[in-house]
Amino acid sequence: MKLRDTLFLSIKNLWRRKLRTTLTVLGVMIGCCAIVVMLSLGIAMERNFMAQVNQMGNIMQIQVYNYNYGGKTPDGKDIPPLDDKMLAHFETIKGVQGATPVMNLYLKMMAGKYVSHVSIIGIKAEMFTLLDIPVIEGRPLQEGDTDHMVVGQYVAQNFYNPKASRYRWEPAPEGFNLMEEKVTISWDMNYGEKPQKGMPQPKVKAKPVKVEAVGIVGQSGSEYDWSVIMPFETVMKYQKEMEKWNKQNSGSSGGGGRIIYKSAIAVAAGMGGNGTDQGYQRVIVKAKHIDDVVDIMDSIKELGYECYSPIQILDDMKKQSAGLRQILLGIGIMSFIIAAIGIANTMYMSIYERTREIGIIKVIGAKLRDIQRLFMLEAWWIGVFGGILGVGMSYLLSFLLNKFNVNLGNSEIWTPEGMVKLNSSYIPIWLTAAAFFFSPIASLIAGLLPSRRAMKLSVMKALRQD
Amino acid sequence: MSAIITLDNVYRAYRMGNERIMAVNGISMEIYEGEICCLQGPSGSGKSTLLHLMAGLEKPSKGSITIGKTRIDLLNENQLALFRQKHVGFIFQNYYLIPTLTALENVAMPLTFCGVPRKKRMKKAKELLEGVGLKDRMKHKPSEMSGGQQQRVSIARAFANNPKVVFADEPTGNLDTATTFEMMNLMTEMAKTWNQTMVIVTHDTEISGYASRIIKIRDGKIEKIENGRDFNDEKINAQKNLV
Ligand SMILES: Nc1ncnc2c1ncn2[C@@H]1O[C@H](COP(=O)(O)OP(=O)(O)O)[C@@H](O)[C@H]1O
Ligand SMILES: [Mg+2]
Numbered sequence A: 001m002k003l004r005d006t007l008f009l010s011i012k013n014l015w016r017r018k019l020r021t022t023l024t025v026l027g028v029m030i031g032c033c034a035i036v037v038m039l040s041l042g043i044a045m046e047r048n049f050m051a052q053v054n055q056m057g058n059i060m061q062i063q064v065y066n067y068n069y070g071g072k073t074p075d076g077k078d079i080p081p082l083d084d085k086m087l088a089h090f091e092t093i094k095g096v097q098g099a100t101p102v103m104n105l106y107l108k109m110m111a112g113k114y115v116s117h118v119s120i121i122g123i124k125a126e127m128f129t130l131l132d133i134p135v136i137e138g139r140p141l142q143e144g145d146t147d148h149m150v151v152g153q154y155v156a157q158n159f160y161n162p163k164a165s166r167y168r169w170e171p172a173p174e175g176f177n178l179m180e181e182k183v184t185i186s187w188d189m190n191y192g193e194k195p196q197k198g199m200p201q202p203k204v205k206a207k208p209v210k211v212e213a214v215g216i217v218g219q220s221g222s223e224y225d226w227s228v229i230m231p232f233e234t235v236m237k238y239q240k241e242m243e244k245w246n247k248q249n250s251g252s253s254g255g256g257g258r259i260i261y262k263s264a265i266a267v268a269a270g271m272g273g274n275g276t277d278q279g280y281q282r283v284i285v286k287a288k289h290i291d292d293v294v295d296i297m298d299s300i301k302e303l304g305y306e307c308y309s310p311i312q313i314l315d316d317m318k319k320q321s322a323g324l325r326q327i328l329l330g331i332g333i334m335s336f337i338i339a340a341i342g343i344a345n346t347m348y349m350s351i352y353e354r355t356r357e358i359g360i361i362k363v364i365g366a367k368l369r370d371i372q373r374l375f376m377l378e379a380w381w382i383g384v385f386g387g388i389l390g391v392g393m394s395y396l397l398s399f400l401l402n403k404f405n406v407n408l409g410n411s412e413i414w415t416p417e418g419m420v421k422l423n424s425s426y427i428p429i430w431l432t433a434a435a436f437f438f439s440p441i442a443s444l445i446a447g448l449l450p451s452r453r454a455m456k457l458s459v460m461k462a463l464r465q466d
Numbered sequence B: 001m002s003a004i005i006t007l008d009n010v011y012r013a014y015r016m017g018n019e020r021i022m023a024v025n026g027i028s029m030e031i032y033e034g035e036i037c038c039l040q041g042p043s044g045s046g047k048s049t050l051l052h053l054m055a056g057l058e059k060p061s062k063g064s065i066t067i068g069k070t071r072i073d074l075l076n077e078n079q080l081a082l083f084r085q086k087h088v089g090f091i092f093q094n095y096y097l098i099p100t101l102t103a104l105e106n107v108a109m110p111l112t113f114c115g116v117p118r119k120k121r122m123k124k125a126k127e128l129l130e131g132v133g134l135k136d137r138m139k140h141k142p143s144e145m146s147g148g149q150q151q152r153v154s155i156a157r158a159f160a161n162n163p164k165v166v167f168a169d170e171p172t173g174n175l176d177t178a179t180t181f182e183m184m185n186l187m188t189e190m191a192k193t194w195n196q197t198m199v200i201v202t203h204d205t206e207i208s209g210y211a212s213r214i215i216k217i218r219d220g221k222i223e224k225i226e227n228g229r230d231f232n233d234e235k236i237n238a239q240k241n242l243v
Helices: A003-016 A018-056 A084-092 A125-131 A232-250 A264-268 A290-302 A310-353 A355-363 A368-403 A429-456 A459-464 B047-055 B077-087 B103-114 B118-131 B147-158 B177-193 B234-242
Strands: A061-065 A096-111 A114-123 A135-138 A148-151 A183-186 A209-217 A227-231 A282-287 A306-308 A412-415 A418-421 B003-016 B019-032 B036-040 B062-067 B088-091 B165-169 B197-201 B213-218 B221-227
Touching: A003 A018, A003 A368, A018 A310, A018 A368, A018 A429, A061 A290, A084 A096, A084 A282, A096 A125, A096 A232, A114 A125, A114 A232, A125 A282, A227 A232, A282 A290, A290 A306, A290 A310, A310 A355, A310 A368, A310 A429, A355 A368, A355 A459, A368 A429, A368 B077, B003 B047, B003 B197, B019 B047, B019 B062, B019 B197, B019 B221, B036 B047, B047 B062, B047 B165, B047 B197, B077 B088, B077 B103, B088 B147, B103 B118, B103 B147, B118 B147, B147 B177, B165 B177, B177 B197
Parallel strands: A114 A227, A148 A209, B036 B197, B036 B213, B088 B165, B165 B197
Antiparallel strands: A061 A282, A061 A306, A096 A114, A096 A183, A096 A282, A135 A209, A148 A227, A183 A209, A412 A418, B003 B019, B003 B062, B213 B221
16 A cells, blocks of 8 residues: 555544544644643743853853862862962863963053053953953954053943042043053052142152053953953063062052962961962863863862852752753653543544454455554644644743743843843744654554554454444 | 365364354365356355355464465465455455445555555546446445445445455345346356456355356355356356366
């Protein structure tokens, strides 16, 4: 028997029992829809987590801190210093794209007649592009840069004219662009300010350094927005100069920012000072792929360092919602199983009703395979129609869920563009395709036993039945 | 005359509770090519069972059945289905048409299972229905036809795949006398045209007039074999002359 004839005959047989077929198809539709919608809720949840985590900064960056220096690793070894050697070691960990030390310094900057206190972040110039800092004007930092900087978008807003008025600081005008100004930097926090009466003047004047703004950072939602990024070595140099100047003036080592962390233990052990460093306070390690992040973090933690990545939050969120999503999926699967039982039931009924007919077609030459196919295809058609209707209904339900904002998690997140509504349900293309594919497959499986039974009926027994 | 069906010491037992009923109890016989053979006997004598055995619808408990060169008692169910498809037609007392299909579709059904393309099988079915005089009933469902018309459809269906042998189990049992003769004329006519062998079960003595031989069955055994009234079958005459 030709497949085309079988397809045609099976659909014709289904059509004979319109009501029953329709009810069975409805059952499959509901089962299919239940699975798709339940999955779509879970998928939307995960997507929303992702969106939220992306707000927090780059998921593929791991912040490594040296808080535990002088302590022991989990397996009892001394924690090594977080130095260049360790950095080189980080870069050999599988999945690591690069690593850079990070230091923060707080200095005074002057541009034209405007000044501002500025937070400076020092990173390796060649690592700049790896950190996915969006440059919207000019260029990123690059190897060979020294007194160059890339400026966070909001930095310019903090500049003011200290000499404009007695009572009020005049902010820099709109469109004030550091790239177009002559910029100098100083570790004297009074640099550029109007000298105040009664304020002690430093013994030695701090010599300002000329710096050049080469680029501007766009919105990144992170610390870069409000900071100036400079090559690590340059920031280090400023730090040393600042300490020297402080000493010259007061002999003490106070100053703007303290970068290199000296733990009490290290000091007590006589390891403090410039000669015996514990290394960098903070390092950023960049992973090549999001799936590597957790493994990399584990390797670094083993060495005794503290690690932090937004992916931990994502993981926590996923863990918290995993139970809920499993329940959702369970409900979906359950309803589909009920639908499949419905199919099997329908098939058994129609085989029972058509026993004699099966006998007749056996007498006139239907092969076992023909009969099995005939019934399997009936189940298949039910699955096909149920799947199509189920997907259609899923889209409708998904639309309604989103429209009326029925939500299982947060319904809104804050982004730089403002509050953004999160979808409660999201049906990706692959889910649609899977529903179209698996609905008929599952129906075929449901039809397997009934169609075998039809096939195995003995001719004469089937004919005798009325 | 060469035998197209050969039965050798065939038994068929049925179990009814603790009792064993021998529906066919040691039958050996031959059906000749091109003949119209009548099986007669009282109700419950085992005629239907014998017919089902010969058509491969049931398996003998013992003994061998050969059609042409094939031992059909040794075939499995799939092989039997194929064999029936190609070589056997069957006509039932209750017609056994598929109630949801039209006359045309019912007749085309055996050809569907043979894999004949739709156009071709519809053409053949149309010819056959015209042949049994149902030219204007092609699109009718069985429920919209009289018993005689339904039996015509089932006759057309039995001949659809040009079988070597057509078996008929009391084909006229539900019909009135006039229709019975019509039907018998039709079947024997068709069998003659295509040089087909027919085995007809009946307890209607009038029908035996159409047969070349009448085999009388009683209690699952052959009681006697009679030569039928010659009804001017040139073919059988010719063969007889040759022997
Ligand atoms: N499937 C069956 N199960 C049990 N007994 C059967 C079955 N088919 C036939 N018989 C018995 O076999 C005997 C012959 O039946 P059958 O061949 O139908 O006789 P006939 O067609 O000559 O009237 C009967 O006694 C009948 O009861
Ligand atoms: Mg009978």
